[in-house]
Each structure stands twice: as C-alpha cells, then as structure tokens.
Amino acid sequence: MLSQVVELIENKNRFGITTHVRPDGDGVGSSLGLCWLLKSLGKEAEVIVRDGIPASYLQLPGADEIRRVSEIDREYDAVFVIECSNVDRPGIEKLEEQFVVNIDHHATCEQFGTINWIDATASAVGEMIYNLCKAIGGRVSKEIAECVYMALVTDTGSFHFPNTTERTLKVASELVKVGVQPSRISEAVYNSYSWSRVALLQKVLATARRDESGRIALMRQTLAMKEETGAVDGDNNGFVNMPLVAKEVLGSVYMREVKPGTYRVSVRSKGPINVARVAESFGGGGHKNAAGFRITGDWDELEREIEERMNEAVDLAFESDPSLDVRNEYSLA
Numbered sequence: 001m002l003s004q005v006v007e008l009i010e011n012k013n014r015f016g017i018t019t020h021v022r023p024d025g026d027g028v029g030s031s032l033g034l035c036w037l038l039k040s041l042g043k044e045a046e047v048i049v050r051d052g053i054p055a056s057y058l059q060l061p062g063a064d065e066i067r068r069v070s071e072i073d074r075e076y077d078a079v080f081v082i083e084c085s086n087v088d089r090p091g092i093e094k095l096e097e098q099f100v101v102n103i104d105h106h107a108t109c110e111q112f113g114t115i116n117w118i119d120a121t122a123s124a125v126g127e128m129i130y131n132l133c134k135a136i137g138g139r140v141s142k143e144i145a146e147c148v149y150m151a152l153v154t155d156t157g158s159f160h161f162p163n164t165t166e167r168t169l170k171v172a173s174e175l176v177k178v179g180v181q182p183s184r185i186s187e188a189v190y191n192s193y194s195w196s197r198v199a200l201l202q203k204v205l206a207t208a209r210r211d212e213s214g215r216i217a218l219m220r221q222t223l224a225m226k227e228e229t230g231a232v233d234g235d236n237n238g239f240v241n242m243p244l245v246a247k248e249v250l251g252s253v254y255m256r257e258v259k260p261g262t263y264r265v266s267v268r269s270k271g272p273i274n275v276a277r278v279a280e281s282f283g284g285g286g287h288k289n290a291a292g293f294r295i296t297g298d299w300d301e302l303e304r305e306i307e308e309r310m311n312e313a314v315d316l317a318f319e320s321d322p323s324l325d326v327r328n329e330y331s332l333a
C-alpha cells in the first residue's frame with residue numbers, strides 16, 4: 001500500500017520503473033511521472049520497457065531517455081511495475097528476481113509484488129502517482145504534471161469514461177495550475193498519427209455492421225488491411241469505440257487478425273452492460289465497459305459466439321434492473 005511505497009522510496013536509492021508490453025498513455029505517463037518524482041527526491045531512476053514508445057507519448061518530457069531492454073541488466077534496489085496484471089506483462093526477463101513494487105488501478109491485478117499498491121478507485125495509475133507525490137511531500141513539477149496529465153487523458157478517454165470522478169478532475173485542475181496545457185497534450189494524443197491511421201480506419205469502418213438486435217456493432221480488421229495501408233501499432237487506437245456514437249448501439253466488438261486464424265478482440269459497452277464478463281468467458285479480462293481477449297478459430301463462427309455473449313450481457317443488464325431503459329439513459333431528451 002501507499003505508506004509502504006513512501007517508506008521504500010525514502011530508504012532506497014536506485015530504482016527501475018517499467019510497464020506492460022505495447023505501452024499506453026497511462027503506462028508511459030505514469031512511469032515517466034514517477035521517474036521525475038524520484039529524481040526530484042535525489043534518487044537514481046530510469047524507465048525500462050520492452051517495446052517501443054508510440055509517437056504521441058514520445059513528446060513527453062523524459063521519453064527520449066526510456067531504455068528498451070529484454071531483461072534486467074542493471075542493479076536496482078527495487079523495480080516499480082506500473083499497471084500490469086502479473087509479473088510477466090512487461091515481457092522483461094529476470095524481473096521476478098527483483099524487489100518488485102506492483103502499482104495498479106485494476107482490481108483484478110495479482111498481488112505479485114513484494115509491495116502491492118492497488119487502488120481500484122483511481123481513474124488511472126497517473127492519479128496514484130499524483131497521490132504518491134503529495135504523500136511523500138514532493139513538488140508537482142511541470143514535468144511530473146505533463147506526464148500524469150497524459151495518463152489521465154488517455155485512460156479516461158479525455159474525461160469521457162465512467163472512471164472519471166470528481167477527484168480525477170480535481171487532480172487535472174491541479175496539473176493545469178502548475179503549467180500543463182491541455183490542448184497541447186490532446187494534440188499529441190489525438191492529432192499526431194500518420195495518414196496510415198486514416199487509411200486503416202476507412203477499411204475497418206467499411207466492415208462495420210450491426211447484429212439482428214441492432215444493439216451490437218461488429219467490425220473486422222484483416223492482416224491484409226494492415227499491410228495495404230502500412231499501418232503501425234497504435235494506428236487503430238480507439239477504433240472499437242466508434243460504433244458507440246450511434247445511440248442505439250449498446251456494445252461494440254472489434255476483431256483484428258494478428259495471424260491467420262488468431263484474433264485480438266476488443267469489446268466495449270455503455271453504462272451498466274458488463275463486457276468484462278464477456279472477455280473473461282473467452283479467457284481475457286478488463287473493465288466493465290472496456291475489455292479484451294485473444295481467440296483462435298473460424299472467424300465467422302467466433303464472431304457469432306461473441307455476438308451471442310454480448311447480447312446476453314445486454315439482457316443481463318436489463319434483467320438485473322428491470323426499471324432500466326438502457327436506450328433512454330443515453331438520450332438527453
């Protein structure tokens with residue numbers, strides 16, 4: 001918990017910080033924010049990751065110093081592992097031999113660290129890094145603020161998602177107070193892609209359809225689409241959310257072929273519909289409204305199965321609260 005993390009930082013000096021493979025805004029922002037905090041306290045710290053950092057996050061202060069490694073190759077007093085469900089998620093060998101500090105905001109996270117600080121009420125790990133900074137008596141520098149703000153913006157979908165709380169906005173406000181320019185961070189996150197994202201979106205959206213109920217939208221991305229457009233990892237960020245702009249769509253399924261016969265599936269939902277359960281039933285996981293899994297088999301067959309589970313999830317939401325009109329909940333009229 002937090003007090004153990006504070007004590008550790010006060011008593012030790014050399015720290016590594018890492019996050020999951022294919023790092024996202026919370027992973028990179030929180031890692032860099034923590035790194036700036038540790039340095040401001042006179043500690044030695046560095047961020048190490050297995051994969052490359054997407055271009056939008058490379059604009060964060062300190063991002064150019066992130067070191068790519070496949071195994072632990074230096075001596076640390078402790079290694080912070082940011083938002084990982086288990087110790088293998090960073091994809092870094094010998095990590096399990098380290099003094100590991102597990103920091104996450106997912107309730108489903110395994111207690112794999114020597115110290116585990118899990119706060120499922122935090123919108124992003126970034127919010128926890130801000131709390132840590134306050135708890136340890138650190139100053140929220142502009143660098144820390146920019147990194148933490150990036151984490152908040154990306155994990156809350158620009159403060160759209162249900163994990164956005166009063167506390168999230170309060171923290172964001174504090175970050176702006178110390179110099180964060182929200183428009184600059186948003187530009188970096190949302191308007192810094194290559195044209196390949198537009199080209200890929202065109203092809204993926206062309207496959208969008210609704211199931212018979214009209215409540216579930218489904219989209220596909222083939223390996224060929226990625227090749228033809230020259231798309232890179234990250235170009236498809238957020239595609240899964242797009243069908244949800246239609247009021248009548250309550251759930252969205254986005255299947256992308258990662259190798260012939262194998263698909264990464266992202267599922268999204270509105271309000272009380274729990275798609276984490278859908279993902280879990282296929283061996284994956286996530287949050288109530290945003291989850292994912294990996295699956296192998298016949299594309300059409302798998303899609304039908306997923307479609308069925310998604311409809312079950314919608315039905316369950318209605319059943320558990322008969323007074324609920326999921327459609328009307330999203331109507332402002």
Ligand SMILES: [Mn+2]
Pocket residue numbers: 026027083105123124125155
């Ligand atoms: Mn997160």
